[in-house]
Amino acid sequence: MKWALLFIVAGLALVASVLVGPAGLQSDIVWNLRAPRAVLAFLVGGSLGAAGASLQALVRNPLADPFLLGLSGGAGLGAVLAIALHLPGPWALPIAAFIGALAALVLVYRLGRIGGDVLDPRILLLGGVAVGAFAAAITTAIVSLADAAELRNAFLWLWGGLSSASWDAVVLISVYIPIPLLVLLGASRPLDLLALGEEPARYLGADVEVVKRRVYIAASLLTAAAVAVSGVIGFVGLIVPHLARSTWGHRHRALIPAAFIGGGALLAIADTLARTVVAPRELPVGVVTALIGVPVFALLLRRWTVA
């Protein structure tokens, strides 16, 4: 029943985001701009939702968010460097952002294993925050020292948006995300055990070290792809996992798919609102995800604490 409801909401969100827009129903615009944008919003929102759900389990911290682990800082630095160095080609910016996110991933991973061969989730979290802040500082230094006025616009890109959606991007992302997504799904049983703590999980037969590594890398790869095509879209990866957990419980075999579909639906709806409510102008989509997500989250918090 709840699955059927989730699929209906997701389906309606997708249909609405294809049909509704400031430009009416011109076939060229619907097919070449709105449809790929709706699908990309769904895939990006889904990736963030699934990545958030698994990272929260990995670091056993309800505040964990896909961007907390330094990837947004790395991606932003990559994007600003692409603009500052005038890297040619229409895909220079997303590729540079992706490489920046991967560099942050590697750096944070190295930091996480600083105490030996064991990946410590707490150090992972601290390392992520530190690497993110460091990259953001370098980014700001470049933007304020460089001459190019266009560098300031790099921040606009970084705040997130799906303006660059095209079928090229959709194809690329659809080929890319099933792999990390399947890795996360494959780790769903050990993730359930990890919630009990690392020692109990080990007694119950989970290969804790392998699982932590896999989950961290897979969730980060999902986030890196999302940030490369759409910048940093906040709140989806933080709030959707909690919403999903309140309905689907703590079993990751159900939680991860639910967070994926829920995240996709939320971002598709948010992007439709971003395009239409102040038309012909457009709101940054991160603003809309926060405006929808935060009140819902506050209501849920109240219900949990009252209950």
Place this chain on the structure above:
Amino acid sequence: MLRRLLFAVILIVGCRPSDRPTVRQSDRIVSLLPSFTEILFAIGAGDRVVGRTTWCDYPPAALDVPSVGDGMPPSIEAVAARKPDLVVLYNSGPNVTAAQQLERIGIRTVLLDMNRLEDLGPATRTLGRLTGHEQQGESLATAMDSLLHHPPPTSTALHTLAFIVWDNPPIIIGAGSYLSQLATLAGARNLFDDIAAPSAQVSLETIAARNPRWIAVLSDSATPPAFARRREWRAVPAVRDGRFLLLQGSLFGRPGPRSAEAVRQLKALLAR
């Protein structure tokens, strides 16, 4: 109490040192906006300019003046090091703070609006008065005011265009910018003149649906911008067909004494 406070605020705001009418001539001026630099040189006060921003690249003689940085926000120390007796700033939030700091160390400042073409006349008259070039200031101001009263050419096929400032997210120029006015004067219509702001983020599908005949971009290169090769932008017919107006940044990037020349160039581009 509240009323008294309000009154005090009005008094303070109303008596901002920068608004004080002045008769003292300035001999060492730092100009913190390319438009002001161009005006100062055009009214024959170029020899009084002792500091400029990195953006002030016209007239060529301005390049001989030492730069005090990009002016966003102004570096107070770099400006003060030029020992100016007058600093001319664009009237914006960060610049108001900078002006207060300069006044505090005894340097006179003036904050001027420069958003639309009708700001040119008043700014030029003020700068003429402050430099003792009142006559030249007045005649240049009159010439620039007349640009506005020039009726746009009546054309049978009205050209439509959209100014694209940035591609991801798409940012366009609205009615609040002088660029929109330049388009009107050149006989074209900015399709986003229903947006009152100088610039705004819009969705790509709005640009595609409004279907401008031309895409105008500020660019010093002779080739279309990189976004022209992105697939999603090809949904805009003007991008697909390569109908770009590549506008030289130094001429179109600011309102100024050469705005009439900008209108002429835009007209010529549209007539191709």
